[in-house]
Amino acid sequence: MTLLPVDTDVLEDVCRDIAQDNYGFVYVADQKKELKSGYESADVGLLNARSLTASELREALTGMTADEFVDLDQLRDGVFYVDPFGVKGNMNITRELTNLFGQRLVVTGETLRSRFSLAIDDLDFFVDELAERDYVRRITAGKRDYYTIGPQLKEHADDVGLDSRLQSEASDGKIAHGDLESVIDVAATSDVIRYLDREGYIVDLDGEYLVEEAIDEYAQFLATEIEEAVENEFEGSSYVLRSGEFEQVVENEIDTRFDVLSKARTVRPEILEGARDTLTDRLGLEHGREMVEVVxxxxxxxxxxxxxxxxxxxxxxxxxxxxxxxxxxxxxxxxxxxxxxxxxxxxxxxxxxxxxxxxxxxxxxxxxxxxx
Known part of the structure; x- marks a missing residue:
């Protein structure tokens, strides 16, 4: 059956309205009554759009997907999709995800499917849509995928993000393995840990983890641990050291006590800079062009x-x-x-x-x- 152009426009509008309330999906079997009712009651001037049978409705929707000017895709028989995001995103999806990640920082695909009332066969497609728009970030852990909040949603999330929660749970900039599992709410398998490390959330220190959002706190901890030794170096040199010598003393004293600089190479400069800044404040240092004084x-x-x-x-x-x-x-x-x-x-x-x-x-x- 071929629809008149006005019929196509009406049916497209009905699909869009249904999809907007259903996160982009139109399930003909489940929403047949809504489709027929919306179409048949549409105001198109002096006459209403003509009635469609169920088979005509399915055939019409399938035909519309071939029209490049109609925003409708067929995922499989009886399942259609209208992009719900648009230029400004979708507040319904944003709200559901921020609420979800406010309760659990890392979720399974099944949790997402249940939250959005999706058919099992549509989960991968929908998650790909979310990931492509940075609404979620995928954590591949062996045969199973997990998901956490994406950067696109963080502005709506009020510190719901994984990095914020890790920072709040860290002690002296670090978090223990058991506490990490509590924060992410899933088992901290090697795959999950590698993902968190690769994406810049943590640095694996063999049994405990440096939280990258808490590097300043960790640097302060290191500075406290080496403060007396650094002060002794200054005292032995009339309270003045060359700038390069001061930097080397800080690095050596950290290396003597901890192995973090060899393991956390990606954030090594930030750790050292943070430790030096803390020592500058605590010891009352003044940095000249070539010398550092304890004022x-x-x-x-x-x-x-x-x-x-x-x-x-x-x-x-x-x-x-x-x-x-x-x-x-x-x-x-x-x-x-x-x-x-x-x-x-x-x-x-x-x-x-x-x-x-x-x-x-x-x-x-x-x-x-x-x-x-």
């Missing part, structure tokens, strides 16, 4: 040396110098004698700081601040 103790070191040298200059001189440059000239040998490190650059940095403080000290106490 207050380093100032105290410069102050002590400057006062000592001033006292020595006064003790060695029968008549005190009359100008600030003369005071500095008499102290030069004392500056050069300063050796606080085996590194020339560090020694020069300390000498410059002591020289500057000595200059200010002499100006203040010998010339009342008027020499310059």
């Amino acid at each position: 207050e103790p380093f100032r105290a070191v410069a102050e002590d040396h400057a006062r000592r040298i001033r006292s020595e200059v006064k003790a060695e001189t029968d008549q005190l110098p009359g100008t600030l440059p003369e005071w500095i000239e008499l102290a030069e040998d004392h500056f050069e004698e300063l050796q606080v490190s085996s590194t020339t650059a560090v020694n020069e940095h300390v000498r410059d700081a002591v020289r500057e403080r000595y200059r200010s000290l002499v100006n203040e106490e010998e010339f009342g601040g008027m020499a310059e």
Whole structure:
């Protein structure tokens, strides 16, 4: 049977309305009454669209799928599909998925099929549609697939995403195997763990897992563990280290205690940077172009040396110098004698700081601040 153009338009509209409430699917056997009723009651002007028998209805829908201007696909006999997403997506599907993933972060295909009232034969097609639009992400685990929320839905999900939940459950940036299974609500098989690792959710540390969304927290934990050792390194070098030396000390101290840097190579730079940033805050460090200082103790070191040298200059001189440059000239040998490190650059940095403080000290106490 061939429908008139107006009949095709009406039937397409009816299918679209039904599909919109059924996540894109039209099951002729289940929705025959809705199709006939919607079609026969359609207002097309002075006359209603003519009646269709059940066989005519099925034949008409099949014929419409061949029309490139009709948005209707036939999945199999008696099952049709109208793309429900459109340009702006589909709020019904969005709402169902965000509600579902708000209860369970990882679900099976059967859970999705039940949630959307799909026929078994239509599950793979529908999941492919969801995955293609980033509504879900597929986790392939052996012969079975699992699904978690996709990036397209996260803006609607209020921290429902797997990464957010892992972060909230992590302790010091890590999560134990049993806790991981509780979060994802499925067995943490090797396939699932590989997926989570590959997709940037976790890093497998042999029995426990680094949560990538919690790297800052983990870096803070590492910094706390190595803080005393790093502080001792600074103390042994008059509270100043070359920038590269500071970075190497941090890396070495972490490697001495943990094997995370060798296992978490993909996030190694972020871990090291986070640990250095935390140590900078906790120890009160100041980063120059080439040197890193522990600010207050380093100032105290410069102050002590400057006062000592001033006292020595006064003790060695029968008549005190009359100008600030003369005071500095008499102290030069004392500056050069300063050796606080085996590194020339560090020694020069300390000498410059002591020289500057000595200059200010002499100006203040010998010339009342008027020499310059």
